Amino acid sequence: MLGSLFLSGILAVAQPVAVQTANQTIVEDGADGMARAVNRMVGGIISYVRWPESPAAAARNLCIVGSPTITASIAPSIAGGLPVTVHRLSPAAVSVRKDCDILFLGRMAVADRQRLIGWVRGRAVLTISDDDPDCLHGAMFCLSARAGRLGFSVNLDAIGRGPLRVDPRVLKMGQNDGSAT
Amino acid sequence: MIERATETPVRRTTLQRLLSRFHFGITLFAVALSGITILLAGVTALRGYADRNLELAARLGAYGAEPALVFNDPLAARDGIEPLTEIAGIARLRVLDDRGRVLTGWTSPNPDPAPLLTHLVFPRPYAIPVRRNGSVIGTVEVWGDSSTMNDYVRLGLLAGLGCLLVTALGTIVLARRFEYELVKPLGEIATVAHDVRLHRRFDKRVKPLGIAELDRLGGDINALLDELQGWQGHMESERAILEHRASHDPLTTLPNRAAFDRQLAERIAAAERRGGRFVLLFCDADNFKAVNDEYGHAVGDRVLVAVSTCIRNGLRKGDFAARIGGDEFVVIVDPLDAEADPGALIRRIKDCVSDPIALPGGDEQYRPSISVGAAVYPDDGSDSAALLTVADAGMYADKMTSGER
Structure with missing residues (x-):
């Protein structure tokens, strides 16, 4: 079962256009419903990613670059209490700090984004964007909020290029095409 | 009234019928005993397998539905439990989140063949908690149904019925055999006794029958017949002497x-x-x-x-x-x-x-x-x-x- 899922993930990586449309998470009503949903989703994604040469339960640094579009209060909640420290950095500071495990890409200049994506390539850094609904600009995971619903897509090419390992069940969730919704 | 009462015939049965009844009773008892034992053992074993099956299904469901529970995503949960719907013997599935709300559910389109059996064997759903980093984030519940069990019980009952039929046939054959081996020698003894009583054939004897008890009986009858024959000969000669004496003159031995x-x-x-x-x-x-x-x-x-x-x-x-x-x-x-x-x-x-x-x-x-x-x-x-x-x-x-x- 697990093997076949891995296999399907690898096959998906080999495809030329491997960007998947999002599935749907339940967003609760209320002012901070969307914020909670985003944090839950980001936490979920982080919890299913394995960094090489690093214990599974280690603390992670999440660096926010640019301005988040869906919610401003990014504070990932992870079941089991894995601590995630949130930092807000300028695009230039990322390569200086070097200890960012996760890059949360908000809205920013196209040149900055391309530079960051290029810098991430080959490094054990997870990239999550909330300003790229079709997930075409090189981030590994892309959040999208449409009509009060939140979902995420997976860029299998981006994941395949990096050393990070993502749970195939999550890849599969990210592959669910729009027809299901 | 009294006469009619005395005329009521005593219910008689043949040895064959008696033997066949005994045989049938004993064989039926044995078959029923072994059949019920096997059926019960089978149901118990099958129930164990069914439990394991449900547990495995629930674990598989928990694995598949885990990310869906993390992301609170009903569609993914549905996909996660999809493989379980093809496993036979599952009536209903449910994925609950950590607050007990139903994320997704599935009910088998096939009706339960024996709801009573299901109620008896699977009174409660099999519930497996879904854990993520040590904390429970939801529950997968699996209800079993009796489809596999039902087949087994039905097959078992059918086999039992077949055994019963074989038992009946076997009993008849055995009784026939017994009749041949026991009733026939008895009949021979009876024939000899009848012949002796009716036709005074004191020279008749019971032949060896090959069954120790019957041979003893036959031997006793033969000894009795020997004695009877001796008495008969003695009486006949005695009577001849008397007859001669009555009709003859003792001195000249001429008739009188x-x-x-x-x-x-x-x-x-x-x-x-x-x-x-x-x-x-x-x-x-x-x-x-x-x-x-x-x-x-x-x-x-x-x-x-x-x-x-x-x-x-x-x-x-x-x-x-x-x-x-x-x-x-x-x-x-x-x-x-x-x-x-x-x-x-x-x-x-x-x-x-x-x-x-x-x-x-x-x-x-x-x-x-x-x-x-x-x-x-x-x-x-x-x-x-x-x-x-x-x-x-x-x-x-x-x-x-x-x-x-």
Whole structure:
């Protein structure tokens, strides 16, 4: 079962256009419903990613670059209490700090984004964007909020290029095409 | 009313039916016992497998639905439990989140074949908590149904029914076999007993039957028959002796008066039927009283024995002689045809009788003589009294003439 899922993930990586449309998470009503949903989703994604040469339960640094579009209060909640420290950095500071495990890409200049994506390539850094609904600009995971619903897509090419390992069940969730919704 | 009550027949059964009933009972008991044991053991084992099956299904569901629970995503949860819906024996699935709300659910489109059995075997759903980093984030619940169990129970019952049928057939065959091996020898014993009772066939014996108990019974019966046969032979010879004694004279061993009366009546009847003739001779020893008085009874007896021997020697095959009184003898010469010559016979007898008899205590001899009278049926009479009278008269006349000589 697990093997076949891995296999399907690898096959998906080999495809030329491997960007998947999002599935749907339940967003609760209320002012901070969307914020909670985003944090839950980001936490979920982080919890299913394995960094090489690093214990599974280690603390992670999440660096926010640019301005988040869906919610401003990014504070990932992870079941089991894995601590995630949130930092807000300028695009230039990322390569200086070097200890960012996760890059949360908000809205920013196209040149900055391309530079960051290029810098991430080959490094054990997870990239999550909330300003790229079709997930075409090189981030590994892309959040999208449409009509009060939140979902995420997976860029299998981006994941395949990096050393990070993502749970195939999550890849599969990210592959669910729009027809299901 | 009373009569009818006494006439009520006693319910009888044959040995075969009895044996077959016993066989059937025992075999049925054995088959039912083993069948129920196997069925119960099978149901227990199957239930264990079904439980394991549900547990595995629930674990698989928990694994598949885990990210969906993390992302709170009903569609992904549905995909996560999708593989479970193809496993047989699952009636219903549910994925609950950490607050007990239903994220997704699935109910089998196939109706439960035996809801009662399901209720009995799977009263509660199998619930597996979904853990993520050590904390419970949801629950997967799996309800089993009785489809697999139902097939097994149905097959088991069918097999039981088949066994029952085989049992019945086997019982019949066994009973037949028993009948052949047990009832047949018993029947042979009964046949012998019946033959002996009805036809007095005391020479019949029970043959060896090859069954120890029956052979013992047969042996006892044979011994009893041996005894009976011995008694029967003894009684028959005894009766013959008695019969002979009753109809014969012990001294001369000739038939006596009673035998002669019967014989004469028979001869008359026979001669009358066929229109034949016969001669009745009446013989009487001369001076017999004087011989007895003068020489003693021993000499008288010897005279009587000599007379009887002479008469017997002169007889043809069909003729009859008897001693009917002290010194009186009768002879029936029957039939009176060309071969018969009563005159010659009389002469021969008289000749023979006249042989001398030695007297005790001396060289003296005594020459006995007899007088003979004859009567011819039917010329001289057609009944025994008339014939005897005529013969008696003839004898008397003969005695007179010999006395004159």
